[in-house]
Amino acid sequence: MATIRRSLDSSRSPVVTIAVSAPSGPSTSFDAVIDTGFTGFVQVPEPHAQELGLTPRTASEMQYPDGRIESIPLAWGRVTLAGEVQEGFVHIQHGSDEVIVGVEFLRL
Numbered sequence: 001m002a003t004i005r006r007s008l009d010s011s012r013s014p015v016v017t018i019a020v021s022a023p024s025g026p027s028t029s030f031d032a033v034i035d036t037g038f039t040g041f042v043q044v045p046e047p048h049a050q051e052l053g054l055t056p057r058t059a060s061e062m063q064y065p066d067g068r069i070e071s072i073p074l075a076w077g078r079v080t081l082a083g084e085v086q087e088g089f090v091h092i093q094h095g096s097d098e099v100i101v102g103v104e105f106l107r108l
Helices: 046-052 103-107
Strands: 006-008 014-021 028-034 042-045 056-063 069-081 084-093
Touching: 014 042, 014 046, 028 046, 042 046, 042 069, 046 084, 056 084, 084 103
Parallel strands: 042 084
Antiparallel strands: 006 014, 014 028, 014 069, 056 069, 069 084
């Protein structure tokens, strides 16, 4: 059984190390914040998505806790945690520097 690296970041948020890639590209490892308020799969900052070759395929409306609603680009991606690979729509977020795993990722 593979070991899952987990810890708390400087703000005491839980993080896990994941590897993210486009479906057929090389992966990059990130410490991702576990956010149970985010119902999606995984979110990556726009600069990381570009480096990984994640190409937006569609978009989703997202409502933030402060009430704002924005259209977020979605790209099909691959995420690896402790040797287990999952695929799903990766939210490409501008204006954020955090990689986040959400409830959809945790359910798989």
